[in-house]
Amino acid sequence: QSVLTQPPSVSGAPGQRVTISCTGSSSNIGAGYDVHWYQQLPGTAPKLLIYGNNNRPSGVPDRFSGSKSGTSASLAITGLQVEDEVDYYCQSHDSSLSGVVFGGGTKLTVL
Amino acid sequence: QVQLVQSGAEVKKPGASVKVSCKASGYRFTGYYIHWVRQAPGQGLEWMGRINPNSGATNYAKKFQGRVTMTRDTSINTAYMGLSRLTSDDTAIFYCTRGDYGVNKPQSYWGQGTLVTVSS
Numbered sequence: 001q002s003v004l005t006q007p008p009s010v011s012g013a014p015g016q017r018v019t020i021s022c023t024g025s026s027s028n029i030g031a032g033y034d035v036h037w038y039q040q041l042p043g044t045a046p047k048l049l050i051y052g053n054n055n056r057p058s059g060v061p062d063r064f065s066g067s068k069s070g071t072s073a074s075l076a077i078t079g080l081q082v083e084d085e086v087d088y089y090c091q092s093h094d095s096s097l098s099g100v101v102f103g104g105g106t107k108l109t110v111l
Numbered sequence: 112q113v114q115l116v117q118s119g120a121e122v123k124k125p126g127a128s129v130k131v132s133c134k135a136s137g138y139r140f141t142g143y144y145i146h147w148v149r150q151a152p153g154q155g156l157e158w159m160g161r162i163n164p165n166s167g168a169t170n171y172a173k174k175f176q177g178r179v180t181m182t183r184d185t186s187i188n189t190a191y192m193g194l195s196r197l198t199s200d201d202t203a204i205f206y207c208t209r210g211d212y213g214v215n216k217p218q219s220y221w222g223q224g225t226l227v228t229v230s231s
Contacts, residue, residue: 002155033214033215034215036217036218038156038218045206045221045222045223045224046156046206046221047221048217048218048219051217051219052217057219089155089156091156091217091218092215093214093215097172097173098170098173099158099160099170099172099173100146100158100161100172100215101158102148102155102156102157102158103155104155105155105156
């Protein structure tokens with residue numbers, strides 16, 4: 001059971017917009033800690049996709065964006081492409097656990 | 112360019128210990144945390160802890176306290192993660208990552224992962 005809750009799967013058609021939620025609590029996201037997002041292609045290490053809630057590292061397309069409000073955060077992907085069909089994870093910090101926490105991951109299916 | 116290169120796959124018996132290495136290059140090794148993250152087959156990411164390569168100070172996730180040991184050798188820019196009393200539940204890919212000093216900084220670089228298989 002992950003401290004941060006993500007939907008196991010989301011889907012969308014090519015060109016559409018999808019969002020992936022990441023729900024926490026008052027000891028992590030709700031306490032003001034930033035949320036980071038990672039993208040993991042099959043058989044490879046995760047890659048940083050969004051940091052500090054809504055910032056993209058160099059090279060990440062602006063189709064990807066993040067937001068945070070209250071005890072939750074969201075990753076939005078617009079103009080869905082077939083290559084977006086991979087796994088996504090959110091990450092934050094939890095003060096009760098005194099450490100990094102991840103969401104359980106979301107598999108995106110592009111229909 | 113920043114690189115984290117990990118040691119090769121391991122097969123261990125239940126009850127044994129494993130030590131995975133992570134060699135850093137392309138940046139000042141003592142300037143960033145090294146974190147360790149576990150991913151069981153088909154499962155999500157699980158943070159195990161981190162080491163400050165400059166001081167050697169460690170922070171371990173409560174779940175792994177007592178079983179995990181993180182060390183470093185600054186002379187060869189290498190961090191190590193040791194895990195003892197292995198069970199089949201420890202079969203996983205272990206990743207080392209680089210993170211800025213501070214609380215809740217993103218993990219910007221990842222090693223290629225090391226598969227540890229625990230089987231009798």
